Amino acid sequence: MGIRVDTEKCTGCGTCQPACPFGLIDIIDEKARINVAGCNLCGACKDACVYEAIEIEQTVVQVPASDEYRGVWVFAEQRNGEIKGVAYELLSKGRELADTLKTELCAVCIGYNVKDVAQLNAHGADKVYVIDDPALASQTEDPYVAELTRLIREHKPEIVLAGATPFGRSFFPRVAAQLKTGLTADCTGLDIDTEKKLLRQTRPTFGGNIMATIICPLKRPQMATVRPRTFRRNAPDANHKGQIIKIDFNKSAVISKTRLLNFVADMSEKVKLDDADIIVSGGRGLGKPENFQLIRDLASALGAAVGSSRPPVDEGWISYPHQVGQTGKTVCPKLYFAIGISGAVQHLAGMQTADCIIAINDDPDAPIFQVATYGIVGDLFKIVPMLTESLKKG
C-alpha cells in the first residue's frame, strides 16, 4: 500500500511538482521524490505524469458495494420540536440527487412533539419516517444513534445526509462508525457520478485553501454532513404528495450510556451566527474595543448578528462565540459585512460561501476584496455610521 515513483520511468521533468496540492514533491538527482508523510494518495501527481512513472498500489481486493441499497435519506434534525432549516436545504439537494438516481427521497425525524412534519413532504420527501416519543424530548445522543442506525440497517438507503450542526457533527459519525461506512464532513458540493452511481462529495480542507472531492466506493450507505446554509432551500410545494410513516421508539434496544442531568440556558451569549441571514463582522481595523459599537449599531439597523475576526477576540474586545473563521464558526448568511477585516485565509474559510459579501477596508490590496461581491476602500469610521443612518431612514 502506498505511492511509489518508478525511477526507471521518471525523467525528473518536474511536471508532477506543481500538480501536488500539498507541495510534497521534490526533484532530487533528476528523480521525483514524494514526501509520503503528508500524502493522502489523491493521485493528482499520477494524473500529471506523462511517463506513467508514479504508481499507487492498491493491494486489497475490492468488493463492490451491494446494489440492494436504494434511496436518498435526509436526517431532519429538530430541537425542542422545531425542525431546523438545514433539513429543508438538504431535502432540496436530496431531491436533485434522488431524481438523478431515479430513486425515492426520504426524511427521518426523531424527537418529541415535532411540529410541521408534513412540511418535510412539501419540501420533496416521498416518505417521512417519524419516531416521536417523550423519551426523545432531550437531545441525548445515544437513542438517536441507535434508532437511526436501526432504520438504516432495515431500509438500506444508498445515501444518508445530515446537517453539520453541533448535534449532527457529534452523533452522525457514531452512526457511520456503527455501520462501518464512510462519512464526509462539511460538504459544500454533492453530485452524482451517473456512470458509477456514486455520490461525489466535495469539501474544503486545509482551512479552505484546498477543495477535495471524495467518494465512498465500496461501503453503503454513503454518508455526508453539510453545513447549514450551504445549499439553497426550495419553496415548499403543497402538491408534492408523500407518506408519513410513524415508527415506535424501540426503547428496549437503546442502552443509554450517558445521562442528561440538566440544561442551563445561556442567553447572555445568544449570538446565533449559524442561523443569521445577515452578519456584520468587525476586525482589527476598528482599533479599540469601544469602536465595536459601530458594528453593533449597523447590525441592529439591519437586524443582523454581530461577528468578528480573530484579532478582536484575542484582544478581548468581543467574546469568542462571535468569532467567524477556521477556529471559530463557519457561517453562510445571505449578506456578510467584513468591516476593518483584512481577510486572512482563516477568516475567509469561515465566511467565503456567503451569498453576498461587502468589504469595507482602507487597504485596497486587502485579500478580503478577492472574495467580496462589493468593495469599498475608505475610512470605516466615516462610512459605517453613514451607512447605519441611511438604513435607519429606510
Add this chain to the structure above:
Amino acid sequence: MNIVVCLKQVPGTTEVKIDPKTNTLIRQGIKNIVNPFDTYALEEGVRLKERFTGKVTALSMGPPQAIEMLRDAISVGADDAILLSDVAFAGSDTWATAYTLGKAVEKIKTCDLVICGRQTIDGDTGQVGPELAEMLGVPFISYVSKVEEISSGVMCVHRMVEDGYETIEATLPAVITVVKEINTPRLPSLRGMTRAKSAQIPTWTAQDIGIEKEKAGLAGSATQVVKVFFPQRTHHAEMLKGDPETQVSALIEKLREAKLV
C-alpha cells in the same frame, strides 16, 4: 485514573500562503504544530491527573517527526507518549484513523478516559473522537467545556450546546472531546522540558497493535479522495468608488436591487 490524550501534528496554517503563479501551497516556512484544539485536550488531561491522581499518556498517529510534538506534550505534563507510525497507516480516513487509535487504546489496556480536541485545523472533520468512542464501545460526550466531578467511576461534565450547556453523566471508561473554553493551556516547565529531552517514546507499528493490513490506511478507509483542487479566487470585488456619500448610496442601491435589505 489513566488518561489517554489524542494529539495530531498539523501544518501551521496561519502561515499558509498560495503561490499566485503556480496556485500551489508554498511549503517553505510552514512549521508543523500540534493541532491547537488538542492542546486543550492535553491540558485537561494533565489537570484531571492533578485533581484525581493518575497518569497521562499522549498518543499520536503520524510520521516519525511527530515524535517531537509528543516530546512537547511531555514537557507540559504528559507522563509518557506513544507514536503510531507505519507506512501502512498512510491515506487513513477518519474511520481508519479511529480504528487505529482504538487498537492502540486497547493495547494500553488500563485506560479510563480518552480526551480528544473537538476537531483538527487541517482536516476539520471532528469525526475521529465520536468514531473512536464507537470503536471502543464506550460512552461519548462531545463539546465538553468543564469536568465537574469524577468519582466512583462516574464522570459529570458540562457539554456546550447552541443555547447553553447541559450537565451530563457517564460511566468510565469514556471518550470526550473538549472545546477551547475548557481551560488555558500551560507553558512547558523547566522540569518538564528536562524530562521531555530524555523521555523514551516508543513507536508502535500496525503489527504492534495487531492491525490487519486491510483495515489500516487507505485500504481500511471507506472514503477515497479522487480529486484535489484549489478554489477559484481570481474574482475581484466590484469596487464602489467616489466620496463616502457616493459609496454608501451606491452600496444601498446594490443591496436594494438584490433585495438584501
